[in-house]
Amino acid sequence: MHKRIVFIVLDGLGDEYIPQLKGTPLEYVSEELININKLVSRGLCGLLAPVSIGIPPSSDTAHLSMFGYDLAVEYPGRGVFEAYGEGLELKEGEVAFRFNLETVEKKGNHLIIRDRRAGRIEDPIAEKLIEDFKRVLKEHDLPVEIHHTVEHRGTLILKPRDGKLSPKISDMDPHEVGQPVLQSEPYEETPENELENAKRTADLINRIVRLSYEFLNDHELNKQRIAEGKPPGNIIVPRGAGMKTKLRSFSEKWGVKAAFVAGGPLYKGVARLIGMHEIPVPGATGKVKTNLKGKVEGVLKALDEGYDFVFLHIKGTDTLSHDKKSLEKALFIKKIDEHLEPLTELKDIVIGLTGDHSTSSLQGKHIGLPVPILFYTDIGGRPSGAKAFSEHNCAKYNNIGVIRGPDVMPLLMDLAGRMNEFGLRPSPKRVLYIGAFGRPLSL
Amino acid sequence: MHKRIVFIVLDGLGDEYIPQLKGTPLEYVSEELININKLVSRGLCGLLAPVSIGIPPSSDTAHLSMFGYDLAVEYPGRGVFEAYGEGLELKEGEVAFRFNLETVEKKGNHLIIRDRRAGRIEDPIAEKLIEDFKRVLKEHDLPVEIHHTVEHRGTLILKPRDGKLSPKISDMDPHEVGQPVLQSEPYEETPENELENAKRTADLINRIVRLSYEFLNDHELNKQRIAEGKPPGNIIVPRGAGMKTKLRSFSEKWGVKAAFVAGGPLYKGVARLIGMHEIPVPGATGKVKTNLKGKVEGVLKALDEGYDFVFLHIKGTDTLSHDKKSLEKALFIKKIDEHLEPLTELKDIVIGLTGDHSTSSLQGKHIGLPVPILFYTDIGGRPSGAKAFSEHNCAKYNNIGVIRGPDVMPLLMDLAGRMNEFGLRPSPKRVLYIGAFGRPLSL
Numbered sequence: 001m002h003k004r005i006v007f008i009v010l011d012g013l014g015d016e017y018i019p020q021l022k023g024t025p026l027e028y029v030s031e032e033l034i035n036i037n038k039l040v041s042r043g044l045c046g047l048l049a050p051v052s053i054g055i056p057p058s059s060d061t062a063h064l065s066m067f068g069y070d071l072a073v074e075y076p077g078r079g080v081f082e083a084y085g086e087g088l089e090l091k092e093g094e095v096a097f098r099f100n101l102e103t104v105e106k107k108g109n110h111l112i113i114r115d116r117r118a119g120r121i122e123d124p125i126a127e128k129l130i131e132d133f134k135r136v137l138k139e140h141d142l143p144v145e146i147h148h149t150v151e152h153r154g155t156l157i158l159k160p161r162d163g164k165l166s167p168k169i170s171d172m173d174p175h176e177v178g179q180p181v182l183q184s185e186p187y188e189e190t191p192e193n194e195l196e197n198a199k200r201t202a203d204l205i206n207r208i209v210r211l212s213y214e215f216l217n218d219h220e221l222n223k224q225r226i227a228e229g230k231p232p233g234n235i236i237v238p239r240g241a242g243m244k245t246k247l248r249s250f251s252e253k254w255g256v257k258a259a260f261v262a263g264g265p266l267y268k269g270v271a272r273l274i275g276m277h278e279i280p281v282p283g284a285t286g287k288v289k290t291n292l293k294g295k296v297e298g299v300l301k302a303l304d305e306g307y308d309f310v311f312l313h314i315k316g317t318d319t320l321s322h323d324k325k326s327l328e329k330a331l332f333i334k335k336i337d338e339h340l341e342p343l344t345e346l347k348d349i350v351i352g353l354t355g356d357h358s359t360s361s362l363q364g365k366h367i368g369l370p371v372p373i374l375f376y377t378d379i380g381g382r383p384s385g386a387k388a389f390s391e392h393n394c395a396k397y398n399n400i401g402v403i404r405g406p407d408v409m410p411l412l413m414d415l416a417g418r419m420n421e422f423g424l425r426p427s428p429k430r431v432l433y434i435g436a437f438g439r440p441l442s443l
Numbered sequence: 444m445h446k447r448i449v450f451i452v453l454d455g456l457g458d459e460y461i462p463q464l465k466g467t468p469l470e471y472v473s474e475e476l477i478n479i480n481k482l483v484s485r486g487l488c489g490l491l492a493p494v495s496i497g498i499p500p501s502s503d504t505a506h507l508s509m510f511g512y513d514l515a516v517e518y519p520g521r522g523v524f525e526a527y528g529e530g531l532e533l534k535e536g537e538v539a540f541r542f543n544l545e546t547v548e549k550k551g552n553h554l555i556i557r558d559r560r561a562g563r564i565e566d567p568i569a570e571k572l573i574e575d576f577k578r579v580l581k582e583h584d585l586p587v588e589i590h591h592t593v594e595h596r597g598t599l600i601l602k603p604r605d606g607k608l609s610p611k612i613s614d615m616d617p618h619e620v621g622q623p624v625l626q627s628e629p630y631e632e633t634p635e636n637e638l639e640n641a642k643r644t645a646d647l648i649n650r651i652v653r654l655s656y657e658f659l660n661d662h663e664l665n666k667q668r669i670a671e672g673k674p675p676g677n678i679i680v681p682r683g684a685g686m687k688t689k690l691r692s693f694s695e696k697w698g699v700k701a702a703f704v705a706g707g708p709l710y711k712g713v714a715r716l717i718g719m720h721e722i723p724v725p726g727a728t729g730k731v732k733t734n735l736k737g738k739v740e741g742v743l744k745a746l747d748e749g750y751d752f753v754f755l756h757i758k759g760t761d762t763l764s765h766d767k768k769s770l771e772k773a774l775f776i777k778k779i780d781e782h783l784e785p786l787t788e789l790k791d792i793v794i795g796l797t798g799d800h801s802t803s804s805l806q807g808k809h810i811g812l813p814v815p816i817l818f819y820t821d822i823g824g825r826p827s828g829a830k831a832f833s834e835h836n837c838a839k840y841n842n843i844g845v846i847r848g849p850d851v852m853p854l855l856m857d858l859a860g861r862m863n864e865f866g867l868r869p870s871p872k873r874v875l876y877i878g879a880f881g882r883p884l885s886l
Contacts, residue, residue, distance in 0.1 A: 420499075421499050438626060
């Protein structure tokens, strides 16, 4: 009997103690959760450190780790996921970046960051700024493709023309207001034979960023923003250089037919790159205002269509944490809970529910404390005794330990009856799941 | 003061929630256990994932891991343990397999498995089938030795004659009824210099299996079985190719004089191969009907004879789980408990009690959920507060965490006062135990 699996990630779910709430946002509403508490009451629970305890993971590394990929070898860099999230395709040798439209102020010879999101600049303004900047890049005949995505966000792709490129270069974004925009440089440990390519790539991106400031700082729309008291989007600041790597597909790795429901581009990028099938949901925005009902219906649709693993991603919990909106985060968790009822009524099902990391709504950033996690199955399993889902209860009733990212899929697959005994090998490939059969013997 | 150690493995002890029992089999009887509860009341407790959480281990890999061997480097393959369990010795260069006598049906050019145990074929029938097949192998002048062991089980040893052999080949048994017998092939990652040997080995075993079907399918005894409505044993299906590796003896690894009491051939094989001394016990069968009293007496005898580490293995818990007999498993645990009283009265003793893996009596197979484990010592240690031994209590009162296989021996040895401080090295060898002295300085 192989059960189907739903894996729900509430982005940045875990948190820390918030004085006004006398606990974490999740703890604040945990007793009021109806459906998540149904799941935890019939499930195992514990804590998850997606990368390692004390290490705050980025969303892309956390997801890749939970899906069973080896970050040391297989992580292609964030830019790649951003590009795929936008429906772009990378060709061999191209280097992709995520960038922000930011607000900087010139101090001497440096550019000091004043707002990392240019006041969460509105889509049409950002769109126009980037469109106009495209012309500048063309005039300078630079081998680059640039795309605006949502608000202050965008994707930039460098193309190999004057020699090979390399993603082994540092970020230009210091990730902190008051700091200068940084010069991109090759990683210290870049191997000799790649060093020249990395230098070439860093030079090119540094040049593009300088150009962006020169052009955008004088742009009419930015002058208008300043007049309106709004921070201008007067530079693009790239980070997460990445090059496409050969990732084994999720289906091949775990022997399941996998689909996903997500709104945020980064998560779509991760899921697309590992070959999950997309279930499009109108109004799934990756924002707090999203179509939760539609997303849960999307999961049911995927199961109906024969997918036996469905990944559901909800982003709003993380966004509210970054904006330090603890109470709103708590209420959003409650709202998500209200929409999960159909999933609690499924048969022959395993449901995992967790976050990709904790995000502190006190500090407004990712933190390295573990995330609560539950593993529900409608039959069997091992109920932990927890009656409500929270950081506190997942520690108190913990019956799986503090697990790491790579433990998540084996636990889900095993509860679904899909794991091979360690040591068995019915195929010449190193596979973990049942059904990985080799060639039949011919008479 | 170096205490003596008894390490008790109840095979497949852990389980999952069984609706009729309102818990696991162990949880069902946990309050009624007298002696095991004496141990847990004075001991540490926690959960054990012998390989890794979510990964269902085979019995041989789990034991090897708990005894402190590195599976990635030192696991010789199941066939080796099966051979040693039968009292066979492997010579250098030989490749050993475990095989089943199974029932297959010809479909086109392939052989579809109908019964993986040929109806748990009776010993005399299986014995005769294999004896007759030996003649066929001899007629074909094939470099192979074949042995029937118990019921549908047997061991097959390939000998290097026409070139070197390699165990880096896939199983022919898909482990699932309805699937075809598989062609054995070299592992994908087999290094170039071993590939030819692996191909040679795969070709040889594939040829033998084809021959076995041709011969056994027409055998009189099988025709008779079919006439009686019984599934014929009309093929041998090998798995777990293994070659003897140089395993450091358990005594040398941990600085103890080690003995074992076991009934099941696989466990005898593991213990023999790592150089533990066998304490034979009449009626210790490795089945549910075994001589529990005699086995416990065997442990006491070993201690009396000066062995300071005794491994006691009891198989019935796993067998009952595979047969989905939850209640019988619970009652068998209770029966084992009744026989352990003499061990609770020992002085200067450390006792570890656990399973090598969880086996679901709901699904009838190994699962990756952790196993409860206790570490008792008559003096010192750190009582966890648990008064009864169960999956639930080992999570609730857990005071060692979710440990892995390689943590078990250090914990036992340390409680027995037998571990060197990390960093100390009174011998040129990398040894962990106290008393590993090098050569005295000569003047």
